Amino acid sequence: MTEPTARPTRAQQRRLTEDRILTAARQLFAELGYDRTTIRAVASAAGVDAGLVMHYFGSKDLLFARATETADDLGEIGPGGATEALLTSLGQRLTDEPEASLAVLRSMLTNADAADRYRTAAQPQLDQLTNAIPAPDAALRASLLSAIIHGVLAERYLLRLTTLADASPDQIITLLRPCFESLTTTPPDHPA
Amino acid sequence: MTEPTARPTRAQQRRLTEDRILTAARQLFAELGYDRTTIRAVASAAGVDAGLVMHYFGSKDLLFARATETADDLGEIGPGGATEALLTSLGQRLTDEPEASLAVLRSMLTNADAADRYRTAAQPQLDQLTNAIPAPDAALRASLLSAIIHGVLAERYLLRLTTLADASPDQIITLLRPCFESLTTTPPDHPA
DNA sequence: GCGTTCATTCTACGGGCGTTGACTGATGGG
DNA sequence: CCCATCAGTCAACGCCCGTAGAATGAACGC
Numbered sequence: 001m002t003e004p005t006a007r008p009t010r011a012q013q014r015r016l017t018e019d020r021i022l023t024a025a026r027q028l029f030a031e032l033g034y035d036r037t038t039i040r041a042v043a044s045a046a047g048v049d050a051g052l053v054m055h056y057f058g059s060k061d062l063l064f065a066r067a068t069e070t071a072d073d074l075g076e077i078g079p080g081g082a083t084e085a086l087l088t089s090l091g092q093r094l095t096d097e098p099e100a101s102l103a104v105l106r107s108m109l110t111n112a113d114a115a116d117r118y119r120t121a122a123q124p125q126l127d128q129l130t131n132a133i134p135a136p137d138a139a140l141r142a143s144l145l146s147a148i149i150h151g152v153l154a155e156r157y158l159l160r161l162t163t164l165a166d167a168s169p170d171q172i173i174t175l176l177r178p179c180f181e182s183l184t185t186t187p188p189d190h191p192a
Numbered sequence: 193m194t195e196p197t198a199r200p201t202r203a204q205q206r207r208l209t210e211d212r213i214l215t216a217a218r219q220l221f222a223e224l225g226y227d228r229t230t231i232r233a234v235a236s237a238a239g240v241d242a243g244l245v246m247h248y249f250g251s252k253d254l255l256f257a258r259a260t261e262t263a264d265d266l267g268e269i270g271p272g273g274a275t276e277a278l279l280t281s282l283g284q285r286l287t288d289e290p291e292a293s294l295a296v297l298r299s300m301l302t303n304a305d306a307a308d309r310y311r312t313a314a315q316p317q318l319d320q321l322t323n324a325i326p327a328p329d330a331a332l333r334a335s336l337l338s339a340i341i342h343g344v345l346a347e348r349y350l351l352r353l354t355t356l357a358d359a360s361p362d363q364i365i366t367l368l369r370p371c372f373e374s375l376t377t378t379p380p381d382h383p384a
Numbered sequence: 385g386c387g388t389t390c391a392t393t394c395t396a397c398g399g400g401c402g403t404t405g406a407c408t409g410a411t412g413g414g
Numbered sequence: 415c416c417c418a419t420c421a422g423t424c425a426a427c428g429c430c431c432g433t434a435g436a437a438t439g440a441a442c443g444c
Contacts, residue, residue, distance in 0.1 A: 040430085110302045148340050202411060252401095
């Protein structure tokens, strides 16, 4: 009987190496942004040669696309449940921010392709959110909510405004709840 | 009598050229961010040689610092007037966003040095805002307000999320007012 | 066992970058 | 009128980047 951990098959090895590369890439893209992240740096962080990264991923752009593939979903949004769905999602992203999400966030701003890719990927979620908001300007409200969430994440993780970086997710969520509520619900009509 | 527009003195000429360079730099930094903006591109947009830009500004970093010098002030904030002060300032920036401000916004999110410089520059305003908020967690509230504003500006001008890019300042401000109010005022106590 | 596939490395290229310093020619003060 | 000053150009540097392709040696199918 062969040791189970003995020698990885070639396919396993390949998958392992690709994963190491992707992990390193996510970390560096998140930390430095697209431009300042070099293939050589990714390779060396993953303990391989730059040529291998090219061989496996084809180009820096493709590596970036693979590294930032992400499927953060809001899940089902019941009617009126938009606020809680958003707060839950935000809470998660404030607790353990996945590197990939940060990489997207940072790189959207420097890489036009990343921005496009993000726009396309985020549209369904934005639509879903829009549908959950009972207001004529639901689409704009949804955009504002998205902007607020990104703003908070950006200042916490990218800009590292200390007050915001040190705050607990609970504090932030408590303060933001009324905000989200006012945007997800139409105020009772009382004209002029 | 000499023609007033005849021949600019050497000092005038210098000032004019520096201005052309700074304008071009602001535009490019805002559009492309720090890394993708090259001195050569700035120079050619200003109609001069790259060497001249170095000669006048010393380095790319210094050029960036000069191009993004900005003094957007909130003005005096009376007690309880924080919401209106913020909305007014936001309204202005939604109407005619100056290039310099966009350059800062884009670059601070993608360049660590720019982020540092911004943090320092913005601290006084953040403090001012903090002092205008009557709550124990005023500092965090101020940070959140700043995050919201930046989030909205970023998605409107940098990411160009269409819904947000097309909306009128008034619409945005109307939707955001309750948000700002909930963050600048402590809700009436009603424990447990 | 053998030939092939494939993970991985090495070397090298062309290009663009920030930056430098020598150069040129107009300007302007004494 | 002359000479120092200064706006502005030009060519070159060293560096690092993304990328290509040949070389190597172990893993694997037959």
